[in-house]
Amino acid sequence: MAEAIIIGAGYAGMSAAALLANSGRRVIVLEASGMIGGRALSYKNEKGYVWEYGAHSHRLARKGIANEAFKRLGEEIDFLPEVKDAKLIFKGRLWERPEGPAGFLKTPMLSFRARLVLLALLIKIKKANPSEWYDKTLLDFYKTSFQNPEVEAFLPFLGMTIMCPTPEKVSAGEVIEFLQRALKAGIGVGEPRGGSAQIFSKLKKHIEKNGEIHLSEKATKLIIDNGRATGVKTDKTTYSTKNVIFAARLPLVLDLMDNHLLPKATRNYARNIENSSGLTLDFITDKPVTNIRAGILGVDIPIWARFQSNADDSFTPRGKYISTWGIMLPWHFDGNKKIVEETEKRLKRTIAAILPNFLPMVVEERKTVVPVMNGNVLTPAQSKPHRPDIECATIKGLYLIGDTVKGDGCSGDISFSSALIAADKICSGFNPA
Numbered sequence: 211m212a213e214a215i216i217i218g219a220g221y222a223g224m225s226a227a228a229l230l231a232n233s234g235r236r237v238i239v240l241e242a243s244g245m246i247g248g249r250a251l252s253y254k255n256e257k258g259y260v261w262e263y264g265a266h267s268h269r270l271a272r273k274g275i276a277n278e279a280f281k282r283l284g285e286e287i288d289f290l291p292e293v294k295d296a297k298l299i300f301k302g303r304l305w306e307r308p309e310g311p312a313g314f315l316k317t318p319m320l321s322f323r324a325r326l327v328l329l330a331l332l333i334k335i336k337k338a339n340p341s342e343w344y345d346k347t348l349l350d351f352y353k354t355s356f357q358n359p360e361v362e363a364f365l366p367f368l369g370m371t372i373m374c375p376t377p378e379k380v381s382a383g384e385v386i387e388f389l390q391r392a393l394k395a396g397i398g399v400g401e402p403r404g405g406s407a408q409i410f411s412k413l414k415k416h417i418e419k420n421g422e423i424h425l426s427e428k429a430t431k432l433i434i435d436n437g438r439a440t441g442v443k444t445d446k447t448t449y450s451t452k453n454v455i456f457a458a459r460l461p462l463v464l465d466l467m468d469n470h471l472l473p474k475a476t477r478n479y480a481r482n483i484e485n486s487s488g489l490t491l492d493f494i495t496d497k498p499v500t501n502i503r504a505g506i507l508g509v510d511i512p513i514w515a516r517f518q519s520n521a522d523d524s525f526t527p528r529g530k531y532i533s534t535w536g537i538m539l540p541w542h543f544d545g546n547k548k549i550v551e552e553t554e555k556r557l558k559r560t561i562a563a564i565l566p567n568f569l570p571m572v573v574e575e576r577k578t579v580v581p582v583m584n585g586n587v588l589t590p591a592q593s594k595p596h597r598p599d600i601e602c603a604t605i606k607g608l609y610l611i612g613d614t615v616k617g618d619g620c621s622g623d624i625s626f627s628s629a630l631i632a633a634d635k636i637c638s639g640f641n642p643a
């Protein structure tokens with residue numbers, strides 16, 4: 211019998227399975243789709259391009275949460291060297307991204323007065339206690355001490371660091387918690403060499419030491435006996451197990467079980483959860499279009515861009531160059547095609563304004579509408595204290611992990627962090643007999 215059945219082969223499921231297998235527990239990972247990776251899917255296609263479902267990077271690189279999980283496996287993520295040439299889009303122009311508080315004091319993006327206010331805001335963030343601010347928005351936090359229209363227009367940048375660029379929506383506690391860690395670490399994001407494929411191939415190697423990954427096998431029911439998770443039914447068979455780790459977005463667990471068995475708060479959270487959506491465009495060119503290596507982030511427009519080939523030539527066949535641009539779709543996006551068209555035009559207008567030679571050089575383009583980007587937007591109601599517990603309080607042996615539960619950080623970091631917590635809990639109660 212497997213020590214744990216893990217449902218989902220994204221960052222969360224694969225890292226939990228690797229951690230357990232590495233410490234001697236037998237695991238089975240079930241993945242409904244035909245590929246490992248979930249929302250961080252990344253693979254080399256038959257033409258030699260690394261295609262990714264959004265180019266993923268890892269906050270705080272080697273000092274970040276994803277690498278923490280790898281260190282526990284006795285290795286590290288191989289990140290590309292950090293390059294300090296990132297740019298920001300603000301007021302329709304491209305600017306050097308300031309590095310740290312000193313950089314913000316010197317940046318020509320803002321007037322001298324605004325720079326002083328921004329510095330005072332960063333000092334206030336550094337000293338604040340995140341726990342006192344989870345239930346308030348970034349705008350609330352800012353307005354308790356400051357009033358400067360230029361700095362207010364800059365606040366989306368702080369929200370964008372945790373993928374919620376709306377100051378009146380993002381939890382101040384989450385922004386404070388992340389920026390405090392970032393200021394302490396003094397390091398930006400890390401790009402895994404070869405993309406997320408590296409992450410998954412390393413995790414797979416650990417899982418295969420003591421377990422199996424079953425692709426194209428969908429969990430259809432959690433088996434719960436007398437308040438204990440004892441197995442999983444799939445579209446192929448039934449498994450018995452000591453622990454079930456549900457490693458997909460929380461709303462999906464509701465389809466697999468009698469919802470009343472879950473704690474009421476977890477059930478309600480899963481039913482009402484708010485995610486973000488986006489649109490990504492991958493562009494292939496025959497020449498590099500810019501020499502930027504560290505990427506671009508929008509301040510007053512929710513855009514991000516990566517120029518993978520400028521830093522890593524393993525992404526394309528020889529003589530081809532790839533870059534990925536993303537833009538957030540409006541909150542509560544419902545699949546409306548008109549909104550997608552308008553958002554795509556907005557993204558392309560911005561690209562044309564900041565890099566006029568870019569679009570005419572594109573020889574191939576791929577568009578991906580991403581209905582769920584972050585499974586859990588970090589609003590006050592969805593900030594860490596309010597997210598569901600990882601160990602289910604009403605069903606023994608059931609763990610809920612992924613980017614929608616009570617892990618640390620933001621986006622994929624929540625997935626890695628919740629996997630670490632679940633693996634530790636299972637290992638601490640492990641009885642090899």
Ligand SMILES: Cc1cc2nc3c(=O)[nH]c(=O)nc-3n(C[C@H](O)[C@H](O)[C@H](O)COP(=O)(O)OP(=O)(O)OC[C@H]3O[C@@H](n4cnc5c(N)ncnc54)[C@H](O)[C@@H]3O)c2cc1C
Nearest residue numbers: 218220221222242248249264266267429458612613621622
């Ligand atoms: C375009 C884009 C860009 C992003 N950029 C970043 C970034 O740069 N940095 C970052 O940290 N985060 C980023 N994110 C967010 C990040 O991708 C997610 O937070 C993370 O991948 C979530 O991983 P997960 O394992 O929790 O869930 P998922 O990746 O959703 O994995 C869940 C898996 O479970 C499977 N599954 C679901 N139901 C079943 C079932 N019944 N049976 C079996 N299998 C099932 C699914 O097929 C899926 O493979 C980005 C997301 C997108 C979409």
